[in-house]
Amino acid sequence: MMRGWRDxxxxxxxxxxxxxxxxxxxxxxxxxxxxxxxxxxxxDDKLLAKQVLTAAGVPVSPTLLTFSDFFEVGQIAERLAGxxxxxxxxARGHGxxxxxxxxxxxxxxxxxxxxxxxGMDELRKHVADIVFGVFSMDHADVAVVEPRLIPAxxxxxxxxxxxxxxxxxxxxxxxxxxxxxxxxxxxxxKANLHQGALGLAVRIDDxxxxxxxxxxxxxxxxxxxxxxLVGRTVPGWDDMxxxxxxxxxxLPLKYLGMDLVVDATRGPLVLEINVRPGLxxxxxxxxxxxxxxxxxGVT
Amino acid sequence: MTAEGLGVRARVWMASVTLLVIAAAxxxxxxxxxxxxxxxxxxxxxxxxxxxxxxxxxGDAVSLQTFLPQSDDRQSVVxxxxxxxxxxxxPQLESGNRLGVWKAGALKGRHSVAYEFRVRTRAxxxxxxxxxxxxxxxxxxxxDDLAPTDVIQSTDPEIVRLSDELRPADGQLVTYLRNxxxxxxxxxxxxxxxxxxxxxALRLGEASCNGRARLFVALMRAQxxxxxxxxGLVLKGGKRRTSHQWVEVRAxxxxxxxxxxxHHFASLPHNYLALYRGDETLFKHTxxxxxxxxxxxxxxxxxAPEVDKKKHALGLWAVFxxxxxPLDLLRIVVMVPLGAVVIVIFRNVLGFSVFxxxxxxxxxxxxxxxxxxxxxxxxxxxxxxxxxxxxLTQKLQLLHSPQLAILLTTVIGLMLAxxxxxxxxxxxxxxxxxxxxxxxxxxxxxxFALMEIEEGRKKAWTTLLRTMVVVYFCYLTMTSLSxxxxxxxxxxxxxxxxxxxxxxxxxxxxxxxxxxxxRTMLGRPQAAAP
Numbered sequence: 001m002m003r004g005w006r007d008x009x010x011x012x013x014x015x016x017x018x019x020x021x022x023x024x025x026x027x028x029x030x031x032x033x034x035x036x037x038x039x040x041x042x043x044d045d046k047l048l049a050k051q052v053l054t055a056a057g058v059p060v061s062p063t064l065l066t067f068s069d070f071f072e073v074g075q076i077a078e079r080l081a082g083x084x085x086x087x088x089x090x091a092r093g094h095g096x097x098x099x100x101x102x103x104x105x106x107x108x109x110x111x112x113x114x115x116x117x118x119g120m121d122e123l124r125k126h127v128a129d130i131v132f133g134v135f136s137m138d139h140a141d142v143a144v145v146e147p148r149l150i151p152a153x154x155x156x157x158x159x160x161x162x163x164x165x166x167x168x169x170x171x172x173x174x175x176x177x178x179x180x181x182x183x184x185x186x187x188x189x190k191a192n193l194h195q196g197a198l199g200l201a202v203r204i205d206d207x208x209x210x211x212x213x214x215x216x217x218x219x220x221x222x223x224x225x226x227x228x229l230v231g232r233t234v235p236g237w238d239d240m241x242x243x244x245x246x247x248x249x250x251l252p253l254k255y256l257g258m259d260l261v262v263d264a265t266r267g268p269l270v271l272e273i274n275v276r277p278g279l280x281x282x283x284x285x286x287x288x289x290x291x292x293x294x295x296x297g298v299t
Numbered sequence: 300m301t302a303e304g305l306g307v308r309a310r311v312w313m314a315s316v317t318l319l320v321i322a323a324a325x326x327x328x329x330x331x332x333x334x335x336x337x338x339x340x341x342x343x344x345x346x347x348x349x350x351x352x353x354x355x356x357x358g359d360a361v362s363l364q365t366f367l368p369q370s371d372d373r374q375s376v377v378x379x380x381x382x383x384x385x386x387x388x389x390p391q392l393e394s395g396n397r398l399g400v401w402k403a404g405a406l407k408g409r410h411s412v413a414y415e416f417r418v419r420t421r422a423x424x425x426x427x428x429x430x431x432x433x434x435x436x437x438x439x440x441x442x443d444d445l446a447p448t449d450v451i452q453s454t455d456p457e458i459v460r461l462s463d464e465l466r467p468a469d470g471q472l473v474t475y476l477r478n479x480x481x482x483x484x485x486x487x488x489x490x491x492x493x494x495x496x497x498x499x500a501l502r503l504g505e506a507s508c509n510g511r512a513r514l515f516v517a518l519m520r521a522q523x524x525x526x527x528x529x530x531g532l533v534l535k536g537g538k539r540r541t542s543h544q545w546v547e548v549r550a551x552x553x554x555x556x557x558x559x560x561x562h563h564f565a566s567l568p569h570n571y572l573a574l575y576r577g578d579e580t581l582f583k584h585t586x587x588x589x590x591x592x593x594x595x596x597x598x599x600x601x602x603a604p605e606v607d608k609k610k611h612a613l614g615l616w617a618v619f620x621x622x623x624x625p626l627d628l629l630r631i632v633v634m635v636p637l638g639a640v641v642i643v644i645f646r647n648v649l650g651f652s653v654f655x656x657x658x659x660x661x662x663x664x665x666x667x668x669x670x671x672x673x674x675x676x677x678x679x680x681x682x683x684x685x686x687x688x689x690x691l692t693q694k695l696q697l698l699h700s701p702q703l704a705i706l707l708t709t710v711i712g713l714m715l716a717x718x719x720x721x722x723x724x725x726x727x728x729x730x731x732x733x734x735x736x737x738x739x740x741x742x743x744x745x746x747f748a749l750m751e752i753e754e755g756r757k758k759a760w761t762t763l764l765r766t767m768v769v770v771y772f773c774y775l776t777m778t779s780l781s782x783x784x785x786x787x788x789x790x791x792x793x794x795x796x797x798x799x800x801x802x803x804x805x806x807x808x809x810x811x812x813x814x815x816x817x818r819t820m821l822g823r824p825q826a827a828a829p
Contacts, residue, residue, distance in 0.1 A: 020809065020821065025808075132700075
């Protein structure tokens with residue numbers, strides 16, 4: 001804590017924080033002026049996003065089923081027949097809430113990657129919650145069933161607890177900052193930095209991992225596995241960048257957080273686009289977005 | 300900035316200037332109608348006083364009497380209501396005082412009478428001319444205001460000697476008053492309930508208000524200055540049993556008030572209510588009836604009488620006045636936008652995360668009934684209890700809306716329980732907790748519970764604490780009487796608030812919390828990605 005305040009005092013003495021992008025400036029100068037409100041729906045609705053991206057030739061995770069009303073929820077047993085592993089998501093949820101992943105199915109017993117067992121009733125309740133809008137602060141939503149994605153070897157090595165994703169900040173169709181979010185035991189398998197996921201800074205130019213951060217502190221090894229992190233290069237980074245560059249012009253939103261995953265068989269996919277991408281990526285990279293965008297010629 | 304950004308900036312300026320011009324024009328256009336008189340802007344503080352007397356009858360005749368307030372140049376009694384509950388009420392005039400007498404033939408059991416009145420008072424301050432001089436020492440006269448009594452021993456040698464010592468050489472009344480005032484003030488204060496006579500007060504060197512007042516009067520009369528006791532109340536909100544006594548001294552054609560107990564020299568603050576003049580007892584009653592009394596005082600703001608005359612010029616105030624919406628409600632409603640500005644500053648400038656968007660302003664508005672400490676404690680208690688219920692219902696796996704409905708019911712239940720508790724323990728302010736926004740509290744409890752589950756106990760508790768801090772600042776701003784008056788008189792100021800919001804809405808600086816969050820990157824030359 002002492003150290004923290006000293007940093008602030010030093011920071012104030014050395015000049016204002018014109019490198020760092022704060023919440024107010026992000027909202028006013030990037031979100032409000034680059035992301036017209038009428039197009040927010042594309043980011044807020046996974047189904048709509050997938051439709052737009054697919055049309056632009058950007059790979060996304062296929063939709064297996066949707067539940068959009070209580071009638072369909074009632075038929076859950078019949079509709080899920082034949083599906084062994086899958087993920088159920090709210091179309092309008094964000095931050096990973098409301099996502100239920102089934103890693104194994106024996107009859108009507110579903111097991112999550114974390115080992116939690118659910119019966120058909122519990123699954124129905126979850127789908128009903130999604131449809132009812134519990135995870136989307138809305139009173140109607142659609143539950144989307146997608147195949148369970150299996151991380152490609154590099155990502156599987158990073159964490160066996162859940163799916164690591166790659167976040168790229170795109171501004172005016174230019175990739176500005178990137179990171180990988182790796183679930184940990186502490187984050188309960190979720191790729192959310194605030195919940196204790198590991199953040200890896202990825203250099204845009206070559207996909208090299210420059211830094212690793214856990215709950216605000218710099219680390220160089222995975223907290224669960226002890227695997228070294230810094231200095232490795234993300235395989236297929238160019239493909240991921242290419243996907244981002246292909247997706248950006250297709251979207252009417254010009255300040256975005258694009259979330260990608262690399263599936264073992266399907267390769268890189270766009271999982272989600274976020275119109276209000278978080279600012280913690282700056283701490284993970286130790287690079288201020290404001291300064292970075294200025295360097296890239298985006299103002 | 301992009302070209303579009305410049306456009307936005309120009310629009311922001313235009314909107315701000317337009318709004319300010321409209322506000323200024325509207326205020327200025329109304330100024331002539333106000334005729335340079337802004338007295339209307341100060342709403343009057345009036346007091347509602349209930350004098351209640353209770354007793355137990357034993358089958359015999361019962362009589363109670365107390366003094367009723369009269370209007371004079373510093374207090375005016377606006378409304379009076381007598382609730383005799385079966386006793387005969389007979390108001391009388393007795394040596395200039397108004398006496399209320401309640402009588403009953405044969406009564407059994409517990410009874411009560413209440414006399415309620417609303418009184419408008421003002422502060423007074425006199426300047427005593429140096430032309431007034433004392434007469435011959437010891438020239439005690441015949442009138443009541445100069446004569447010695449058993450308890451005002453103005454002819455006692457000890458009193459006379461002291462009065463001679465305090466008498467200034469030039470014989471000026473004002474100097475003598477000051478000397479006596481200082482001497483009487485120097486007595487030790489003693490919260491003694493009975494009667495202290497002037498001589499005893501002097502000898503003991505200590506007295507409560509009535510002993511001081513008698514000594515003061517005795518010293519005046521000893522030098523031939525007419526003086527009398529005044530009995531009444533110091534008006535403070537709440538239920539009390541304390542009455543007060545002070546003094547009036549004749550200077551020329553005026554009776555000048557003096558309170559040597561509370562240090563008011565030739566002045567009285569607005570919250571003094573005179574009930575009688577002379578050395579009287581406030582309550583007299585039949586013996587052995589278990590007599591009890593209490594004064595219940597509530598203060599209210601009411602529009603100044605000038606408002607009626609200037610209705611046409613006073614926009615909001617007049618409209619609501621005509622609609623019969625109480626000023627008490629209006630003045631807090633008009634403050635909610637200001638509370639919102641406070642919240643925005645906390646959120647966007649300091650980076651304080653709180654529950655609900657405008658929850659703190661609404662809670663602050665509700666707190667005006669309960670007072671800050673009591674209300675915020677009840678609020679936090681309800682949130683915490685309801686969030687416990689939320690955690691319990693988690694086990695039932697309910698759908699969202701029914702879940703919220705259960706929490707709402709719990710909030711209502713708790714409020715009723717608190718009201719019942721407040722009633723049995725006689726905490727009227729706590730009972731006002733039922734005026735809190737129930738739906739908002741249910742949702743806040745839900746958010747608190749979810750935050751505890753999803754983001755950890757620490758985060759939830761800090762957010763609750765921060766919410767309470769913001770509520771406190773909203774409360775301070777919104778209950779400020781001068782700001783309320785200003786906004787009521789000039790609702791155009793709401794446009795100024797909009798301008799402030801516009802600028803806050805375009806403010807792009809780092810939040811205070813972000814200086815901390817990004818501390819390791821501040822002001823440091825960036826290691827640009829090579």
